[in-house]
């Protein structure tokens with residue numbers, strides 16, 4: 001053995017465990033707002049993630065046990081589960097998770113070697129291939145005309161069957177970002193659109209609570225030093241800056257910065273997705289660039305692109321730039337200032 | 340209050356220092372046998388001055404400094420030289436080196452010695468006296484001190500930094516020395532300052548050693564010279580020379596340069612102590628304070644005669660039954676000894692008994708997840724994960740480009756890595772490979788220039804023969820001119836262009852060499868060069884070992 005002979009009691013699985021712990025508040029908020037279906041989605045995604053990971057590790061001839069235990073597959077599964085609509089059919093979750101793990105992660109060489117954020121690859125594949133179920137969001141319980149209990153939610157997720165007398169469109173609606181987009185396309189002003197019952201005080205009704213829970217989880221991750229402040233600050237800062245610019249120019253056609261902060265995947269993106277170490281830059285300056293770039297892209301896709309939310313595509317685009325960003329943001333070495 | 344600066348990164352391993360500071364420094368009893376290596380410092384080993392059968396006195400020089408970077412070796416006690424032979428010395432790869440096997444007579448009879456009249460010695464003479472007293476850096480690097488005691492072209496230094504930081508876990512020898520022998524340390528510092536003409540003296544001590552700080556402050560008050568005893572924050576590797584200078588002065592020693600290049604110098608407190616002993620008493624370095632800690636019943640600091648075997652030393656502190664081996668140095672930068680039959684040398688500041696409980700084997704390494712913790716912890720401000728990537732891919736050029744040689748092997752990166760990657764091991768491997776390649780390239784260059792030279796010579800001889808022939812024919816034709824004079828005249832102008840051609844070829848080879856020398860290999864500090872020499876040595880030994888195994 002060569003030095004150092006001491007090591008900190010930390011490990012990949014501890015880090016992943018903390019990330020999962022940090023997601024608990026948001027999951028609780030989800031249950032409160034949309035009902036317990038999310039728990040089934042999470043369980044399904046976890047199972048799929050572990051099975052896909054195990055299969056691929058076996059095929060690659062890599063020891064299965066240590067890698068299965070590292071927790072990274074579970075985190076990917078959870079992030080995907082939290083990105084699909086709350087009442088997503090089972091096959092959507094399975095396809096998304098399996099693609100994320102098998103293709104985006106393992107085919108690129110497994111833990112530490114993938115270029116793209118696996119959960120976001122899974123999400124992107126789903127939204128491109130299955131746009132309809134991917135945009136049918138369960139209405140928050142307080143808004144829906146009709147309710148499903150857990151058994152009925154499960155029956156729909158697994159079998160696609162609804163109880164008699166309940167129609168899908170009575171349960172679901174477009175997400176707040178989606179709603180705003182279509183309202184604007186109908187030549188309504190932002191103010192008129194936001195008067196709709198789906199919107200709450202800053203973002204979507206109910207979803208703003210989930211967003212707040214992500215913020216709390218993010219604060220925990222920062223406090224635990226699982227992540228650094230650079231990416232979240234730069235991402236949220238970039239998003240606020242550009243949305244403020246447009247909002248200032250034309251408040252009728254562009255939503256306010258706080259709406260963008262509280263809507264869609266902004267906060268899960270800031271603290272849980274863009275902070276994925278494997279697919280992000282390692283230098284502090286690089287992290288700032290990466291975060292800010294993702295913030296700008298997210299906004300552009302939301303405001304001008306064809307998809308309701310832009311975090312996933314912004315993340316993947318920025319993932320592509322990481323090697324370049326790292327190369328050009330090397331911090332000065334001790335004793336080589338300015339050199 | 341002095342304004343302190345901070346260096347990037349660093350870690351906070353549990354310090355485990357309390358155990359070995361409960362008891363004062365004890366004098367280790369003389370063992371039955373001492374194994375005194377002739378090469379206890381960086382640079383060239385000392386040249387032996389004794390033979391088997393010689394009787395020696397304590398402090399008698401038994402090895403003379405050879406070359407510029409070297410130091411003398413002395414008998415740690417009086418007794419009889421039993422043999423001069425190869426014996427394992429403290430080294431990670433367990434190599435053997437020439438050692439003087441000394442059987443103490445138990446009388447501790449000193450050679451004639453007395454104070455040096457340093458006031459009437461010029462600094463250069465004083466430096467040579469220190470070299471002959473075997474004074475080297477006792478902080479762990481064992482770099483011959485007199486080399487560092489020259490102020491260089493500047494004539495005077497702005498700052499003399501005295502290193503009492505002692506940042507590695509377990510090690511407390513400097514701490515205890517400062518507590519118990521503060522006056523002697525201050526005396527030594529005064530002498531060092533005199534030799535370097537330093538304007539300011541800063542003594543940096545980590546703030547987890549309040550007793551040492553108080554002791555040194557009192558000693559400074561008793562002395563006549565102004566020195567600042569500065570508590571510095573406890574963070575590993577705050578005792579690294581470059582890190583301590585940064586913390587105390589804010590200055591960064593440029594990469595590839597030495598502190599003296601920015602008008603500073605850094606000496607360890609234990610070194611200052613030995614400077615004092617050498618000047619005030621004429622005592623060479625024959626012992627040092629060593630911490631014995633870890634899996635032992637009675638951790639403590641001992642004043643140990645150099646050459647005492649680790650087995651004998653550790654026995655004083657009663658190792659526990661489950662002791663599985665020994666580390667020399669601290670747990671962050673020290674190395675595991677291949678056996679306990681290895682002597683304590685000038686660089687040995689600490690012996691740590693290992694056990695499975697204290698030093699559990701790390702879990703198997705996982706892939707790098709690019710979490711960046713290593714970069715956050717790296718005091719050299721490197722990107723350890725990139726270096727790891729390049730080293731593993733054997734992309735050594737890229738590793739050098741990413742400043743591999745600025746890595747001080749402090750181990751912070753490995754310490755924090757959640758994937759438990761033995762990062763430092765990869766860097767050592769990469770450095771070793773690069774040095775090896777560099778040496779092969781030099782050898783090839785030499786061969787090439789030899790070859791070119793030979794071609795030229797053959798060419799020249801041919802021409803000379805032809806000319807001689809021409810001259811002979813010419814001489815045969817005209818008998819008028821005196822032959823020898825003409826020969827001279829003809830030979831010289833003919834010779835010159837040839838000489839020029841040869842020189843041009845050599846020059847060409849030289850410039851070629853200069854242009855393809857990899858970065859980071861030039862402008863090496865003597866420490867680095869010595870390190871290269873050490874690595875080379877190790878490789879040589881390994882090769883020899885391998886050969887021995889093949890041809891039994």
Ligand code: SF4
Pocket residue numbers: 706707708709710711712713714723724727752755756757758759760762
């Ligand atoms: S600490 Fe380890 S896992 Fe993290 S970036 Fe550095 S080498 Fe990779």
Ligand code: SF4
Pocket residue numbers: 713716717718719720721723745746747748749750751752753762763766
């Ligand atoms: S061992 Fe080298 S790379 Fe690692 S932290 Fe220390 S200086 Fe940095």
